[in-house]
Amino acid sequence: MMTEDIKKKIRDIVGPDNVLDSELDRFGYSYDSSFVPLVPANKPDLVVRPTTTDEVSQVMAIASEYEIPVTPRGAATGRTGGSIPVKGGISLALDRMTKIVELDERNMMVTAEAGIRTFDLYNACAAKGLFYPPDPASWKYSTIGGNVAENSGGMRAVKYGVTKNYVMGLEVVLADGSILRTGGKMIKNVTGYDLTSLFVGSEGTLGVITNVLLRLISMPKKRGTLQIMFRSLDDGCRMIHDMLQDGIVPAASEIMDDICLGVAARRRNIDLPDGAKSAVIIEIDGEDESSLESQTTRIANVARSCEALVFRAAASEKEADELWSIRRGMSSAVATLAPNRFSEDIPVPRDAFPEVVRRIKKIAQKYGFLIAVYGHAGDGNLHPSILCDISKPGEEEKVHHAIEEIFAASLSLGGTLSGEHGIGITKQPYFANAVGEVAVRTMKAVKAALDPKGILNPGKIWL
């Protein structure tokens, strides 16, 4: 429990305006964008909003001294409860640390404070012709620190990778308040353990990320969008697989099933061709028009061999935006199909994509739910959405059984629990089974080594 004396010490560090402790404010920091139910126990005792690494360091030193739980928080757009302070204590909000420290055009790298919004960071780089590719769905709201802590993905992963592929170095405040700096602007660096990668995706359990160094790439000069429809989800998956096998790596390749296609068509008054059961949307990019043309021709050939119903290349940026807005709006569109939706995030070997979808459809039948499927077929990461009404007695329990079976299907096909969202709270029960007992033991040993008092984001990842 935090005494008034401790609260005063923290106020003295960050200033009274940057500490929130009203009932309402603390409630506002008790939830995120996941499906974790609102409960009073998840309210922090204190919300602290530092503006410098030094303030974070001082706050952590006090938290360590008095063994107060600290849950770091960016914009709380997480989908698994990572920023929910389930053990009370301090909600450490990084959202006031929003500066771009340096945009190094010559080395094509950017240093920014953890609280900057990913989209703002993207735009600042884009203004100089530099490209930060990771584009999680939340990127207009989420912070780069949160993206790093969760190792966020996005639609461009198939060609450009995920957040971890761009993190070159970090500034991290450790549990005891000491400030660790990892990595640097060297493209090759084998000077000791890769601590940078250890913190990426560690969900705030090993340290508070205050500063990130990211590499950038040259902004592709030309972009194009293709939309292709198929008679079956299998045909769509096969097309994406054959395309990649042929050496064509698009910037993004997304798939959606007939449920998704149907709801999109209804909401946007689109006439679907007869028999369309899946759609693939592809972004290609390159240095010039001829590169786009050659990619388009090759993809069209692959699509034809997979018996595509429709092949459409967007003729303008406006048309491309329209096609992508269907995909980007899919999460909210699907949500209109039922009172409740539980969205999952499972990655499988790319090859297993069609089979895991078939198994999910069988699970849907078994439990009598509609399960819509869309996702990043190019990288094997899909988002099944269980559509249900948990006001019905027994429905929520059925949902959890269905989720358990979806995870089991993923594991049995060589997949795992999360491609983008992390484990947080929502996937904890399934974690040990997914990674194995030796891995859990190893991770716990690392956690205990870096945070011996267990104050950093306690109650997450493993049970």
Add this chain to the structure above:
Amino acid sequence: MMTEDIKKKIRDIVGPDNVLDSELDRFGYSYDSSFVPLVPANKPDLVVRPTTTDEVSQVMAIASEYEIPVTPRGAATGRTGGSIPVKGGISLALDRMTKIVELDERNMMVTAEAGIRTFDLYNACAAKGLFYPPDPASWKYSTIGGNVAENSGGMRAVKYGVTKNYVMGLEVVLADGSILRTGGKMIKNVTGYDLTSLFVGSEGTLGVITNVLLRLISMPKKRGTLQIMFRSLDDGCRMIHDMLQDGIVPAASEIMDDICLGVAARRRNIDLPDGAKSAVIIEIDGEDESSLESQTTRIANVARSCEALVFRAAASEKEADELWSIRRGMSSAVATLAPNRFSEDIPVPRDAFPEVVRRIKKIAQKYGFLIAVYGHAGDGNLHPSILCDISKPGEEEKVHHAIEEIFAASLSLGGTLSGEHGIGITKQPYFANAVGEVAVRTMKAVKAALDPKGILNPGKIWL
């Protein structure tokens, strides 16, 4: 000290033929490809050559029980002493575990035992049209497990990255003999800490890598080689920088200074153009001839703007091989210039490449050595070779002072100690200064958590 009883237990596990303990055999396992002097103290008590993960696990369990040091070893091609058993005990040679377990063409991934030679692995994949890009200079001899343990680089890093960018999962025997499996075939995976990356580059100090899962990419259909000469090293560096800034990312872009150019010309009877002070060799690749042509034209334009003396595109594969063999032979060519050579491996931000070379040349003048410089200018990783004669009194001490100053120059320009070779023994004295006290403490905590008895490759990385 290993008793006869313990040795017998180990013989019983791997079979008597797979344990070596003669004086001569143990001597053969007391050194690697670094400049670490041969000393009797570096002989292991026993050389153990297991063929299965299970055998490795049983050997580690015994080593753990009796607290016997274990130094894992691939092909001992390391440049910093990583596989030298400085504390005696067991030299655990993985070179009999050479199987390709699975070549999964559909998912474009390969699973192999740690002891397979990198070049054999490359060829097996290439035969199926799949490309494993990392190409450390040692790849015809080195093992993939060693490459992973050192996070080996190579010439293709500028476009394709280093070993860590391809490791999707590992099987690792931990200090106590338990078998850890990390990662998987999922392209996106945020299920707990990134243990895979923790083991990559950990130099055998955290576990024994027995099995690796690597992602592959589609083999580029066309390749081309360009050779460009300049009036100064600065012009060459500027050309590489401008090319990358313009969005042209070659598969490799190597630079060599006038000393390297001179020795290559003499050995190969090449007529150098008047005033040539540096050469850049570039490999480009792509899907078709027109892509190569367009890259060649753009690179030629950049070269012209940097006042290139000669621009030559190899007209045949034979000519390309000739050009690359100059670069590949550089290490041995440079070695002919003096009785002794100490080669370093420092990475700096790409931007700082010309400046660090200028400082190295000043260090050379100060100490009266010749220092030849070549390296991977595209990724900021250079190999300065100090050419000397340590039979002269005081010369070796001067070499070590010069190396110290080279490291200081690298650090002051935002670089570090090692881009490809690791820390091992040779760079230990400089390590804490390079990464900082908090990082050393953090790494030691991780080490103690995973190897509480300190039996895995003791005496490496930090002092």
